[in-house]
Amino acid sequence: MWWLLGVAVFVIIFLVLSVRVVPEFQRVVIFRLGRVLRKPKGPGIVIIIPIIDKAVKVDLREFVLEIPQQTCITKDNAPILIDFLIYLKILDAVPSVVNVENFEYATRGLATTTLRAVVGDIILDDVLSKREEINLKLQSKLDEVTQRWGVKVTAVEIREILPPREVQDSMTKQMAAERTRRAMVTEAEGIKQSEILKAEGEKISKILSAEGEKEAQILKAEGEKLSQILKAEGYSTALEKIFQVARSIDDKTMSLQYLEALKTLGISQSTKFVIPLEFLSLFSGISSSTKQSFTKDKT
Numbered sequence: 001m002w003w004l005l006g007v008a009v010f011v012i013i014f015l016v017l018s019v020r021v022v023p024e025f026q027r028v029v030i031f032r033l034g035r036v037l038r039k040p041k042g043p044g045i046v047i048i049i050p051i052i053d054k055a056v057k058v059d060l061r062e063f064v065l066e067i068p069q070q071t072c073i074t075k076d077n078a079p080i081l082i083d084f085l086i087y088l089k090i091l092d093a094v095p096s097v098v099n100v101e102n103f104e105y106a107t108r109g110l111a112t113t114t115l116r117a118v119v120g121d122i123i124l125d126d127v128l129s130k131r132e133e134i135n136l137k138l139q140s141k142l143d144e145v146t147q148r149w150g151v152k153v154t155a156v157e158i159r160e161i162l163p164p165r166e167v168q169d170s171m172t173k174q175m176a177a178e179r180t181r182r183a184m185v186t187e188a189e190g191i192k193q194s195e196i197l198k199a200e201g202e203k204i205s206k207i208l209s210a211e212g213e214k215e216a217q218i219l220k221a222e223g224e225k226l227s228q229i230l231k232a233e234g235y236s237t238a239l240e241k242i243f244q245v246a247r248s249i250d251d252k253t254m255s256l257q258y259l260e261a262l263k264t265l266g267i268s269q270s271t272k273f274v275i276p277l278e279f280l281s282l283f284s285g286i287s288s289s290t291k292q293s294f295t296k297d298k299t
Contacts, residue, residue: 014050017048017050018047018048018049018050019045019046019047019048020045020046020047020048020055021044021045021046022041022042022043022044022045022046022057023042023043024043025043025059025060025061026042026043026057026058026059026060027040027041027042027043027057027058027060027093028040028041028042028046028048028055028056028057028058029041029055029056029057029058029093029094029097029098030046030048030053030054030055030056031053031054031055031056032049032052032053032054033052036094036097036098038094039094040058040093040094056097058090058093058096058097059090060089060090060093061089062087062088062089062154063087063088063089064085064086064087064088065085065086065088065104065107065108065111066083066085067083067084067085067086067108067111067112067115068083069081069082069083069160069162070082070083070112070115070116072115072116072119072120073116073119073120074119074120074122074123074124074127075120075121075122075123076123076124078124078163078164078167079164080119080124080127080161080162080163080164081160081161081162082115082119082158082160082161082162083158083159083160084111084115084135084138084156084157084158084159085156085157085159086107086111086142086153086155086156087153087154087155087156087157088107088146088151088152088153088154089151089152089154090150090151090152091150091151091152092150093150094150095148095149095150096149096150096151099148099149099150100148100149103146103149103151106149107142107146107151110142110145110146111138111142114138114141114142115138117141118134118137118138118141119134122134124163124167127161128161128163131158131161134158135155135156135157135158136156138156139153139155139156142156
């Protein structure tokens, strides 16, 4: 009975020591009697033979290494402080365990020496203005070495660059001068735009004024034209009326008009009168008219 209990305990301990559950983002490199199995195990359940096998877990997720500030000398002998980040990802688990003792520590040392080599070939102004170019150079040089370890350098990002104090002061003055220049340019552009808008406004105002004056003159001319037409039509109508009335006037009416004229002459203080020859015909007409009227009354 006791031996059954002992066997059960042994089986349980064996299972605990030999069974591993490997998640999706990990792989297990197994050394069997000191020899590495070329194919890593996982994910899922992995069986390990206790005492005979040694398992090393490897994380395949991308991770970042922070490189602290490093003092570098530029090509023009300017000391600067640079810190940056390195993004890494293990592509092959076996070389990362077999080919290097501690690839993270090795990558840090490699990154610092590579940084000094890259910055040493660049002048200070380019170091400050060409970060992306430096990032790509660092990534390329680091990746040439880390690929032997089954590790891929996915990105390198410079986080901060601190130039010497005198350079910082010079940059501050230059930035202030540049801002002043931009402010002056902006002010000049504003004045220019203001003058342009003012000139355009005056132009439009003059155009509208000229068009208004033109329209007013046209309306005035049309009014005068219409007035002259109406006057001419009035004169024409008046003449027609006079002509029609004149056609209806007979000799008797004319005789009366001549008599009225003589009456007016007699009232005036003039001492000389000019009598036209038409009065003779006037008298003859009056006498004939009188005779006719007398004959009609007698009848």
